[in-house]
Amino acid sequence: MGIPEKPWPTGLSEQAEPLVRRVLAPNPSPYTYTGTQTYIVGAESDVAVIDPGPDEAAHLDALMAAIGDAKVAAIMCTHTHRDHSPAAAPLAKLTGAPIIGCAPLILEVDGPRSDESFDTTYAPDRVLEDGEQMTGTGWTLTAIHTPGHTSNHLCFALEESGALFTGDHVMGWSTSVVVPPDGNMGDYMASLDRLYARADDGKDRVYYAAHGAPIEKPRQLVRGMIGHRRQRENQIVRLLAEEPRSIEDLVPAMYKGLDPRLTGAAGMSVKAHLLDLESRGMAQCSGDIWQTI
Structure with a gap:
């Protein structure tokens, strides 16, 4: 809005x-x-x-x-x-x-x-x-x-x-x-x-x-x-199932037409979702690359 x-x-x-x-x-x-x-x-x-x-x-x-x-x-x-x-x-x-x-x-x-x-x-x-x-x-x-x-x-x-x-x-x-x-x-x-x-x-x-x-x-x-939020989580899981990606790769794939001033906010939300997926045994990270388990 x-x-x-x-x-x-x-x-x-x-x-x-x-x-x-x-x-x-x-x-x-x-x-x-x-x-x-x-x-x-x-x-x-x-x-x-x-x-x-x-x-x-x-x-x-x-x-x-x-x-x-x-x-x-x-x-x-x-x-x-x-x-x-x-x-x-x-x-x-x-x-x-x-x-x-x-x-x-x-x-x-x-x-x-x-x-x-x-x-x-x-x-x-x-x-x-x-x-x-x-x-x-x-x-x-x-x-x-x-x-x-x-x-x-x-x-x-x-x-x-x-x-x-x-x-x-x-x-x-x-x-x-x-x-x-x-x-x-x-x-x-x-x-x-x-x-x-x-x-x-x-x-x-x-x-x-x-x-x-x-x-x-x-x-x-x-x-x-x-x-x-569940849709965002499913979107991340789907994208990682295609190929391992970094947060920097996920943001533009997930947020089309995003105001550049909000790129950092989007990245933080993606990271929060990834950490939650990791805590539930659904994703893992190597360096800055995330993948599904």
């Missing part, structure tokens, strides 16, 4: 539903769409801020204006890529709120990066275990562990409305990039299966992702994402 034409609602507080507002950060890119969406959950008395975003003065000013006189009960991060968590520390300093959510993670990745790098400043006051909750006046947020995009990724379920804040695990404009060694395709697929089961049980009415529009048919989208 292409990036929509401007103007975008950067810096504006938009009401998504009675307990949810969003503020778009000024960090558009081929990997962040129109920018990172920070969500403010709660009413006038106390709120939680989900994915405070990049440490940009204009974005912090917009968040403080949107928060107004409310008490910030928690600053909550889904994961620690640099477009999601760096504003946590300065926002905590401005509001006195604790940083609560995903675990810290610092990882150096060799080779070209196709996604935002990790935030080395992130220091949570409390890490939420799967199923743990944060509560405020009229709102309850439950942590749902969804590793895959990153090993520390969380989603947050708003129990009062059936909204799920999906970070980068499920987005409203593109599939998530899975970058090894921290990103893990097997974990990502298992997390998709978990979200599909929740949607199938009617637990999640709508997804609010960090990038892109609200997802109003979550079950349908997640089913499609699972199918898309």
Whole structure:
């Protein structure tokens, strides 16, 4: 999906539903769409801020204006890529709120990066275990562990409305990039299966992702994402059955008409699939050449 034409609602507080507002950060890119969406959950008395975003003065000013006189009960991060968590520390300093959510993670990745790098400043006051909750006046947020995009990724379920804040695990404009060694395709697929089961049980009415529009048919989208990943896996297996290939050979064979700026992202996703196939005894690598077993 292409990036929509401007103007975008950067810096504006938009009401998504009675307990949810969003503020778009000024960090558009081929990997962040129109920018990172920070969500403010709660009413006038106390709120939680989900994915405070990049440490940009204009974005912090917009968040403080949107928060107004409310008490910030928690600053909550889904994961620690640099477009999601760096504003946590300065926002905590401005509001006195604790940083609560995903675990810290610092990882150096060799080779070209196709996604935002990790935030080395992130220091949570409390890490939420799967199923743990944060509560405020009229709102309850439950942590749902969804590793895959990153090993520390969380989603947050708003129990009062059936909204799920999906970070980068499920987005409203593109599939998530899975970058090894921290990103893990097997974990990502298992997390998709978990979200599909929740949607199938009617637990999640709508997804609010960090990038892109609200997802109003979550079950349908997640089913499609699972199918898309399985198709990519089958495509890799088929191509390797024809002849052993490197990742550099696989990418152009798999992604026709790919934007050159996204070649690195495609390569990382292919590598994630190959490592998952290797872990399942279906592929092996010699040097940089992969083949089926």
